[in-house]
Amino acid sequence: MITESTVRAEFHGGRSRVGPLTWGQRGTWDGIHQWLPEVKPFFVLTRWLPVPLPLSVGDVLEQISELLLRHESLRTLFHASARGDATQEVLASGAVDVTLFDRPADDPVDFTSIVTDCLVRAGATAFAHDEELPIRISLALHEGIPVLVVLGVSHLAADHSGTELLVAELAAMLRARADGEPVPAARPSVQPVDLATRQNSPDGQLLNVEAMRYLREHAARMPSPAPARAVALEPRFVRGEIESGALPVAVRAAARRLRTSTSVVLLSITTGLLRCFCPGPAYRLDVMQGNRLEPDLFTAVTTLNQAVKTVVDLDAADFDEVLRRSAATMAAAKRHARYDGRLAAEVLRGVDLPPGCQVNDMWSTLPRTRATSTEATTLAWPERTAHEDMALYLDTGGAPERMRLSLMADTALLPPDGIRAFLFAFERLAEELAVGDVPLERFGEVFAGAAV
Incomplete structure (x- = not known):
């Protein structure tokens, strides 16, 4: 019989700050709330990836924690304002729940069914963005050994390209850990709060002006x-x-x-x-x-x-x-x-x-x-x-x-x-x-x- 349990991947020592939403986040925020309580499939991006042997659950959780520290979008809460807008709050420390599904050797259920169930669960309910981090994680185990990681990422945290980047990065981190090599360094990239600041600058507003002219035409x-x-x-x-x-x-x-x-x-x-x-x-x-x-x-x-x-x-x-x-x-x-x-x-x-x-x-x-x-x-x-x-x-x-x-x-x-x-x-x-x-x-x- 498959057993289900929950552990936590903790992160500490990140940067804490509050800022406005980026243009992309704001469009997604409005779209999500337009359709609530319905959850459109494209508002939760689901992926899965294999875990190389012989990593432990602790090893996987450690890499997930590192991933959260690298990307502020994954450790962000979104708070609605009285005007219907929102702000994003990046947490310096916290934790995300990771659901474990452990399959014993004699269980007839295959991992395809487990992954399918995890993917459905990840996108079945709307994120409570004001209190829930915008990523849901499941880990499929065989006799306690990690086999697969399943991710459900809110579209507020990443688009399709960003989600693919996450999967590739986590896969490389897990592979390095399994091989006893240093984990690949984070690639330089802009964080959402910094991007929102850029968009509110004079150069950003010029983009707005040109886009609105084109839209009117x-x-x-x-x-x-x-x-x-x-x-x-x-x-x-x-x-x-x-x-x-x-x-x-x-x-x-x-x-x-x-x-x-x-x-x-x-x-x-x-x-x-x-x-x-x-x-x-x-x-x-x-x-x-x-x-x-x-x-x-x-x-x-x-x-x-x-x-x-x-x-x-x-x-x-x-x-x-x-x-x-x-x-x-x-x-x-x-x-x-x-x-x-x-x-x-x-x-x-x-x-x-x-x-x-x-x-x-x-x-x-x-x-x-x-x-x-x-x-x-x-x-x-x-x-x-x-x-x-x-x-x-x-x-x-x-x-x-x-x-x-x-x-x-x-x-x-x-x-x-x-x-x-x-x-x-x-x-x-x-x-x-x-x-x-x-x-x-x-x-x-x-x-x-x-x-x-």
């Missing part, structure tokens, strides 16, 4: 909502996703052939497919940006990503024009993705924003690898929800050699067979772009053929 061009194409299902929103080893190879080859970035290729294919079921001549497009453009931000464990609201034109004459427009859109998004969300809300007051498409390319930020995947493309339907802010959410992620392409759609616009067609047409078109030019008419043909 695109808010004035917002089109009417796309009409329904089908009877909506209940729940209304459905997520389909493929995992493909062919997509990474094709997208990189297409980017080299077209002399552009993989993000531009992905956005261009998305735009070409939007033309298949959106009447145009324009469509709302929100581009999520990681905002890791400066050296001390590249390694920061905090939440930096922000969405840039734009309008994409669907009246291009050929794919070359789509590509040029996508490159311009991505360049503008990088320049204008750092801003105060509360100020943006004031700019948009009275503007009727139609539900559009949000694109979040996380795959292009992953480390490059020469490895390839020969596994066949798989399709899954991991999520259904009743309410969302956008009609379409397109996300890329997974691994460098095996991309996860995910589309959540309003089934009144794109029913499940259309979601499936979009995903497989995306893969096919990327493969065709890798070897030659593709006319825009071909997008409609491939989309229609994939729907059969």
Whole structure:
């Protein structure tokens, strides 16, 4: 029988301070409270990693404590103010609970089931951010020996890139401890309170001014909502996703052939497919940006990503024009993705924003690898929800050699067979772009053929 217990990973000697939220934290704070009591999956980032032999529970707890000391975002409480805003309080000392699941040798439950249960637990309830540190940790044991660490990180503490950094850093620390080597030194990075100070400086406010100018320009061009194409299902929103080893190879080859970035290729294919079921001549497009453009931000464990609201034109004459427009859109998004969300809300007051498409390319930020995947493309339907802010959410992620392409759609616009067609047409078109030019008419043909 699996036994469950709790220990504590303590930290002491850190820096204590209080400050305002960063722009990224404030946007996440507002988003979390908009949806409460519902907990959206993207507000808790879950990961797991193996523990090298022969470390003890104490060894693992010691490295977790060191991780908390290195990253102020992990030992921060968030307190709401009377105005609905919040401040962040970094603790100099404290502890985080670590749940232990110890499996005896004769227990039939495998570690996959234990990890799945830990991941579900980590994201099942909202963080009490004013009294709970924004990280939940479980440790799976076999006869008292640590085997796996499972993390649930609040999006207030880290975005996807920051969470991947945490996992890689903890893995390196555990490996060094197991090998009897010195633990790798912390990489220089900005801490959230320092970043908030930077954003409130004159240079930071200049970024705000430029971002608000760009927002006003695109808010004035917002089109009417796309009409329904089908009877909506209940729940209304459905997520389909493929995992493909062919997509990474094709997208990189297409980017080299077209002399552009993989993000531009992905956005261009998305735009070409939007033309298949959106009447145009324009469509709302929100581009999520990681905002890791400066050296001390590249390694920061905090939440930096922000969405840039734009309008994409669907009246291009050929794919070359789509590509040029996508490159311009991505360049503008990088320049204008750092801003105060509360100020943006004031700019948009009275503007009727139609539900559009949000694109979040996380795959292009992953480390490059020469490895390839020969596994066949798989399709899954991991999520259904009743309410969302956008009609379409397109996300890329997974691994460098095996991309996860995910589309959540309003089934009144794109029913499940259309979601499936979009995903497989995306893969096919990327493969065709890798070897030659593709006319825009071909997008409609491939989309229609994939729907059969």
